Amino acid sequence: MTNHDLNDGSAVKHRHRHEGPQKHVIAFIFSIILTLIAFATVAAGGVNTAFTVLLLLVMAVLQVLVQLGYWMHLKDKGHMMPIVFMAGGFFVAGLAIIAALYWMWW
Amino acid sequence: MAHAHSVKRHKGLMDWLTTVDHKKIAILYLIAGGLFFGIGGIEALLIRVQLAKPMNDFVTAQQFNELITMHGTTMIFLGVMPVIFALMNAVVPLQIGARDVAFPFLNSLGFWTFLFGGLLLNLSWVMGGAPDAGWTSYTPLSSTTYSLTHGVDFYTIGLQIAGLGTLIGGINFLATIITMRAPGMSFMRMPMFTWTSFVTSAMILFAFPAVTVGLVLLSFDRILGANFFNVEAGGNPVLWQHIFWIFGHPEVYILILPAFGVISEVVSTFSRKRLFGYSSMVFATILIAFLGFMVWAHHMFTTGMGPVANALFSIATMLIAVPTGIKIFNWLFTMWGGQIRFTTANLFAAGFIPTFVMGGVTGVMLASAPADYQYHDTYFVVAHFHYVIVGGLVLGLFAGLHYWWPKMFGRVLNEGLGKVEFWTFIIGFHLTFFVQHFLGLIGMQRRVFTYLPNQGFDLMNLISTIGAFLMGVGVIIFLVNVAISFKQPKGVAGDVWEDGRTLEWAIPSPPPEYNFKQTPLVRGIDAFWKEKMAGNTEMTPAEPVGPIHMPSPTILPFVMSVGLFIAGLGFMFTSDDFGNSLLNFLFSNYIITGIGLAITFGSMLLRSLYDDHGWHIEPEEMNDKGVKA
Numbered sequence: 187m188t189n190h191d192l193n194d195g196s197a198v199k200h201r202h203r204h205e206g207p208q209k210h211v212i213a214f215i216f217s218i219i220l221t222l223i224a225f226a227t228v229a230a231g232g233v234n235t236a237f238t239v240l241l242l243l244v245m246a247v248l249q250v251l252v253q254l255g256y257w258m259h260l261k262d263k264g265h266m267m268p269i270v271f272m273a274g275g276f277f278v279a280g281l282a283i284i285a286a287l288y289w290m291w292w
Numbered sequence: 293m294a295h296a297h298s299v300k301r302h303k304g305l306m307d308w309l310t311t312v313d314h315k316k317i318a319i320l321y322l323i324a325g326g327l328f329f330g331i332g333g334i335e336a337l338l339i340r341v342q343l344a345k346p347m348n349d350f351v352t353a354q355q356f357n358e359l360i361t362m363h364g365t366t367m368i369f370l371g372v373m374p375v376i377f378a379l380m381n382a383v384v385p386l387q388i389g390a391r392d393v394a395f396p397f398l399n400s401l402g403f404w405t406f407l408f409g410g411l412l413l414n415l416s417w418v419m420g421g422a423p424d425a426g427w428t429s430y431t432p433l434s435s436t437t438y439s440l441t442h443g444v445d446f447y448t449i450g451l452q453i454a455g456l457g458t459l460i461g462g463i464n465f466l467a468t469i470i471t472m473r474a475p476g477m478s479f480m481r482m483p484m485f486t487w488t489s490f491v492t493s494a495m496i497l498f499a500f501p502a503v504t505v506g507l508v509l510l511s512f513d514r515i516l517g518a519n520f521f522n523v524e525a526g527g528n529p530v531l532w533q534h535i536f537w538i539f540g541h542p543e544v545y546i547l548i549l550p551a552f553g554v555i556s557e558v559v560s561t562f563s564r565k566r567l568f569g570y571s572s573m574v575f576a577t578i579l580i581a582f583l584g585f586m587v588w589a590h591h592m593f594t595t596g597m598g599p600v601a602n603a604l605f606s607i608a609t610m611l612i613a614v615p616t617g618i619k620i621f622n623w624l625f626t627m628w629g630g631q632i633r634f635t636t637a638n639l640f641a642a643g644f645i646p647t648f649v650m651g652g653v654t655g656v657m658l659a660s661a662p663a664d665y666q667y668h669d670t671y672f673v674v675a676h677f678h679y680v681i682v683g684g685l686v687l688g689l690f691a692g693l694h695y696w697w698p699k700m701f702g703r704v705l706n707e708g709l710g711k712v713e714f715w716t717f718i719i720g721f722h723l724t725f726f727v728q729h730f731l732g733l734i735g736m737q738r739r740v741f742t743y744l745p746n747q748g749f750d751l752m753n754l755i756s757t758i759g760a761f762l763m764g765v766g767v768i769i770f771l772v773n774v775a776i777s778f779k780q781p782k783g784v785a786g787d788v789w790e791d792g793r794t795l796e797w798a799i800p801s802p803p804p805e806y807n808f809k810q811t812p813l814v815r816g817i818d819a820f821w822k823e824k825m826a827g828n829t830e831m832t833p834a835e836p837v838g839p840i841h842m843p844s845p846t847i848l849p850f851v852m853s854v855g856l857f858i859a860g861l862g863f864m865f866t867s868d869d870f871g872n873s874l875l876n877f878l879f880s881n882y883i884i885t886g887i888g889l890a891i892t893f894g895s896m897l898l899r900s901l902y903d904d905h906g907w908h909i910e911p912e913e914m915n916d917k918g919v920k921a
Binding site for chain 1: 466470494497498499502528530531534535538585586588589597598601
């Protein structure tokens, strides 16, 4: 880190800085915790099924967010286009699922 | 620095089969699109001949079903889509100051898969019968129970392969427009045609996967005995309608948006004014794309989705009239007070505006669910969608072709003939389709192969047929005009209309292989016009003259598409009895399919293992003789 700053000096200020590994370690631990919660809930048994399904879904969504944000770098600058297009994809796919669920004739 | 390794330059046919140059691929798209447009047009004329008088027996009911199915499918997927891609290929890289598209290899692959998909579909005419379940191919009509020939298989497999090409093309243009704009060209400085191409490509990206899935399900139902749409086995035919229209409705906006872009360019150039309300145009384009994904079920009001769904889709559909209206008024205000020149291109653009408005108005009428119960499946619907697709898109494409023809081929189309063509075509168009509104309102159903006399249908059907032939004459005049234009020597002025506003007019016609000797610096909207107003004759360069890196020509995309063609044909006939044990063995064991896929994947492997670094055009080559495009 410091080497970079010394070398660049007056050069391009906004160049890409390498993050330390801390954030990725935290993200990794977080991913594992999410996975463990999901497995533990099912393994423990005796938990209300509806609650289990809901919890699994919440864990899955958080997991996806961690994966995309940290490992696919979507939280970093310059990733606006991928985010826009992924959101578009979710939107269209979501509509299709809603249609299949509610707007068939039976 | 520059490696002077040369590239093998192909000549003649081989040059066209191996090219990865976006300008040549544009011409290939135009030729192929024109060919299929001609086939679809002939089918349309046969349909009109059959309907010219009551109780006609020019074709049988089965042939009529095949004709209407192939007319719709061919025109949408194989006629207008490639001509749109032709214009996008010819113009978008030039408008953004790029030397090619982002993935030249994929560009070529997209064209060849489209072509072989289209050829496969049309082979059905000579291989046991064309598809006959309508271009929408609704189940259960398209199931093996009701459609016994291989027609619908040609539809599913052919469109699957052609659709692959469209998807590849769409992704390519997204990447090109996002990453390859010249320095200074921000998104809000992009020419309108580039904007609409961008939004259309995004819609292709989201809409085509739906039809890909639908076609896979339908071909599995038909060929492998699956039951996705089979009620007896727990499937649901309405699922097909949803999947088809989740794709199908965005598809019509995929078609019309590029035409909006063409009209914006043409109207602004020939009014000598910048486009009125540029930012609202961009906003309207994006809004149309967004709303376009939320209205598909207005094709299904009568399936019984219930009043809530019908009301929602009704309102969403009517909402689309708002951004479309913004566009119409912007074009009118662009013309207002401008120094208008009615060249052929501008005539087509001016003809587009009122014609498209008429199609839009009937669209809002159809959006009203209660009224739609009356209009549904009548000629009123046929009139509506021909007004927006022919009166909108095709007029837009003709405007674009006349406008960019000099840029694509270095020769201008004859203005006099062009005007005759315009008047013949547009009068023929209104004769054909205007009366169909009333035919629908008095009760003539669409897709009927004949009708009884003295129901009030006779005269209007005859008028419609006469109009159709007039449109045919208009197209023939266009072809004559094209033939005459090729008698001229190549090489008109770069800024041939003298009022060119965007970057493509800053370079020679036709452009050299590398497009821009130096990447231009864009200093505002309508970049070239801005330089001209500042007293410059050419763009300010953004880089020194240097060797230009070019992609190598390759035959692989062609071979890959041939492989897919063979695989598709093999897959279709897996359960047929040919009365020949060898053929039966080859087809039923997927050996033909396997050979086709081996060719395709083998080519992909070859492409992956063999590094192709391309080649360079040196500055001396550009100055001395120029590199021929």
